[in-house]
Amino acid sequence: MWNERLYHDALLTWEGKAKPKRALGRLEELTANLAAVWGSIDVQEVRPGVVVFAADHGVAEEGISAYPKEVTALMLKAFTSGGACISVFCRSIGAKLWVSDVGVDADTVGIPGVSQDKIRKGSVNFLKGPALGENEVQRALEVGERYAGLLAQAGVNLGIGGEMGIGNTTPSAAIIALLLGLAPECVVGRGSGLDPEGYEKKVGVVTRALNERGPDPKDPVSVLSELGGLEIAALAGFYAGLKKRRIPAVLDGVISLAAFLVARLIEPELDKCVFFGHVGREAGSKAVLERLCARPILSLDMALGEGTGAILAASLLMHAWRAFREMATLKDVLRGG
């Protein structure tokens, strides 16, 4: 699907532009990659769209987050009323924002603008049993897949998945450790602001999860069922769905990367169809990028989630694509045109 000929066509087009060879550096490769995924170098502009998937996590009861889980539902209001960081960035950059409640442990029907996609009210604490039933995982994957379709219908050609879910760096760390074969210490971070004691507890929780839960690391549904996270499952379905529609995705921080690792079990050639938007502060973010030898577009020590790092990276792709489309050729300039 990834079109190698168009990738090289795009690089060749850059060669002819009014600038020294390769002078735009990585922006030339990144835009060539857009063309290769789209299957076209004639796309007029980059039109980014963001979906924030929100869900709660039973494992939050283990005290692995600096915030109580009630914050998840409260933040949904901030997303839709425009006061959350991703909302401001979407306004500033000109991206449409969707907000999906795929598993918040509270009633969000009263919040205008929140799509009611709830599979269940939060996942089970994976120290006590599988986080989700396999059927629930399937449905969450379908929610994500459905948003890929909605974005395509809306004319979006660059997809960004964000997430909100108190506690969700813990299942993300467990998924990353499992799928990359890394020790919990290498992937657990301080999340939204754990103290050293909380951090130790979080490492212990991830270690126990990996010992007690036994997912098949080759089976995306098994991984998500055992280690869960409804927003992580929805994101995985979203990334897979975008690829099917030739819409490149810009990945965000550690939760997004965990979802991506699952999504590439569903869509094996996914790696070339995504952009690694930024390297976050969370250890798992660095670990995934290093293991995949992926160089992020941005490195700003962010650790917010919501898709905030990804949308900033996407904004650079927008400008770079405009340069690709609108720059004069060296030939034009040399003949004084």
Add this chain to the structure above:
Amino acid sequence: MWNERLYHDALLTWEGKAKPKRALGRLEELTANLAAVWGSIDVQEVRPGVVVFAADHGVAEEGISAYPKEVTALMLKAFTSGGACISVFCRSIGAKLWVSDVGVDADTVGIPGVSQDKIRKGSVNFLKGPALGENEVQRALEVGERYAGLLAQAGVNLGIGGEMGIGNTTPSAAIIALLLGLAPECVVGRGSGLDPEGYEKKVGVVTRALNERGPDPKDPVSVLSELGGLEIAALAGFYAGLKKRRIPAVLDGVISLAAFLVARLIEPELDKCVFFGHVGREAGSKAVLERLCARPILSLDMALGEGTGAILAASLLMHAWRAFREMATLKDVLRGG
């Protein structure tokens, strides 16, 4: 001038926002720095403005560039007609663009939109004598200073200096080597695409310049007079003039950084009033940032100049400042507001 209280006020404001502490990472420090230079946290929005200073270089006759010097004048047409990369980025980001002929070795009067600020038609080859007279340097500094005033009048509150001048990475390398006490090999790069032979020649030219010219490294006019570059002098005056008006600057690649090193001889507290926009591919860019322990906002292997790296970095500051101004507080969110 740099207001430490406002820097901390801004960080404190970030602490209250609807996000985990420090979750926006470097963007929090960068916006706090905007406030500290402006002397206010109540600025409504970041309004970037770009000036591209263009000039030719006598040393180009030594064959240290992949392009003939005629390209400088031709590119001015591309800047003003909208086909140059910086022109596209300015359109895409919403920044006003000024184009100043401060020393092009051709008549540019016929190019609409080019400001006629010419001091002389290119500098002297500094292997044959001082590149510029001291009086010429003074006048070029004043040109830059004048643009700082023009931008302020136009309501710009974030200044970006770009440049165009075939051969200008060579005087820039010489200035950087002199002012940082580095060997030519550490600061000379391949410019707009030199082959290995051309690169050796360029190292030789810089080495000879440093041996044969004897500028006083503490005297900005002496440095610019001996090693020259009219656009480098104008940029230095521009950066100094922006600081006087409390307008932060975003620095670009190696030529911009050479000008900055001179400007801080004029305005000693300049370092805190600028942003290091990106690390370019040219060796001198990395050398300056390392020596100053400055972490660039972007690292995209760009090597174009024109202010292109700086404007992309500026676009991120625009979004970050909007988040600073428009994000809800955690308090608001917790009371369901």
